Amino acid sequence: MARVFYTLIYALLLPVFVARLWWRGRLNPGYRQRIHERFALFRQRPPANGLWLHAVSVGETLAAAPLVSQFRARYPACPVIVTTTTPTGSEQVQRLFGDDVLHVYLPYDLPVFWQLFLKRMRPGLLVVMETELWPNLLAACERESIPVMLANARLSEKSARGYRKFSALTFPMLQRLSLVAVQNAVDGQRFLGLGLAQERLEVTGSVKFDVSVPDDIEQQGQLLRAQWGSERPVLALASSHAGEDELLLSLYPALAQQIPGLLLLLIPRHPERFAAVAEAARAGGLPTALRSENRVAADTQVYVADSMGEMLRLLASADLVLVGGSLIPHGGHNPIEPAALGKATLMGPHHMNFAAIAESLQERGALALVSADPADLQQQLLHYLERADERQAMGGAGRRAVAENRGAVNRLTQLCAGFLKL
Incomplete structure (x- = not known):
């Protein structure tokens, strides 16, 4: 009935x-x-x-x-x-x-x-x-x-x-x-x-632990970094939603002040938001480049990935990855991909869609949870951006965790x- x-x-x-x-x-x-x-x-x-x-x-x-x-x-x-x-x-x-x-x-x-x-x-x-x-x-x-x-x-x-x-x-x-x-x-x-x-x-x-990582993915990531400046530190916000890009853009000036040359890589989840994210970055006075234009100036501070099907290549170019959908009440997105690439991986408090996976990665030291509060998030991002050895340890733990769960x-x-x- x-x-x-x-x-x-x-x-x-x-x-x-x-x-x-x-x-x-x-x-x-x-x-x-x-x-x-x-x-x-x-x-x-x-x-x-x-x-x-x-x-x-x-x-x-x-x-x-x-x-x-x-x-x-x-x-x-x-x-x-x-x-x-x-x-x-x-x-x-x-x-x-x-x-x-x-x-x-x-x-x-x-x-x-x-x-x-x-x-x-x-x-x-x-x-x-x-x-x-x-x-x-x-x-x-x-x-x-x-x-x-x-x-x-x-x-x-x-x-x-x-x-x-x-x-x-x-x-x-x-x-x-x-x-x-x-x-x-x-x-x-x-x-x-x-x-x-x-x-x-x-x-x-989870089948997501069986992610296929191309043999040349690190080389692909390095080729991207070469366009931006190989020595520049890169912070990626992956699969972002409305409100999250804007939050990172608001924190960028303070982060860049402490981390010279920092490039903010924004990877919106949905293609209909590509233009809005780029406009938000430019409205904040930040020199912005688009993936589709394939041109990056020396003073570029924000890089918007307005393309589909390139997530692994983009993540391979990052030093630190913050997984989107987790800074707002959305439920979070897949943290396994950056972990499989050996990237230090962060998630916000709203990660209920991947709670068990996030907990498993966190227990192995492959993932850290961060706050959605702007002041706290700023300090937490600075902490990981300033500590290459800690990022490297997290990345290694991520690779091992993914391999063990295939x-x-x-x-x-x-x-x-x-x-x-x-």
Whole structure:
């Protein structure tokens, strides 16, 4: 009954969802493109019994990349379908895999669209990255006898409380999951507390520890630094959100006074913010260069990475990395990438989306937590910028921690093959 009411409300709100796409398209035109796919209208028809993987946006797509790559290498004859929700996620899929996978947007969560989608795609298994559960999607998969695995799953205490409030919807969804592969045992206990059966829970670790680091990544980072001035110290704010770039820009003059030649590298999370971040830097009177211009003057103080798909190369050029999404109540972003590169890594207080990973890295001395208070943050940044030996120790600990936690991708690949009977 709860799903009936959910479906009715969702159908009534559908015009609002479409209008929201059009509105967001003002800043990112990708939201206005291929809208028909969100109604399960597309021409593609892959062979049956393929692997269907859903990754919401950029973060989930990057997390899924090693799994897709390993699965395709082992089972090249099995088709792979990848769906996303955002245009930035779509761009990432096309950048990573090109025509090697079939990609469309995830349809709206109404039964009629799932009937069309599943009839055309005929997948053998749905793998949902992290925690993106839709009641009608899961009901449709159950009706068509398609197993569903939640992979690289995480569940914060805050999210668990939210799910409990809507248990009439969430409990049936959990019963329809064939397997939940969680990042750690703590998150696993939260799923069990919501009603997941013990035999459907598997602790596989985080696929993000299986990040692929190119052999020449340090050389790529050094080439970037050569454009800026090889001896200049570089502070990177990675995957930043509104409010965070502005905070670092406000602290920059005081930091630069103590750290001569300091370059502030800003890497906004979303492309629609590239221009706003550059404008904020220039409005503060700071000489600013853009990655797209590929020109850096000797007096450049702020470098805005207005490009996509270059995160590892950019992080490889930094001396100290502050992970964005953690200075504001967003939940934080992935600290594993800078750790894997051997970079001293910092996160703010709002890191609940990566709480277990941050705690693990912190215990190993690979990560430090900092304050969002401007005065405190300034002193903490100065502390690490002034201590090269401490940064080096953190970087070494990060590399070791990532190496010790690899293996989730291999376990998930085996689970997928088991469901697909490969």
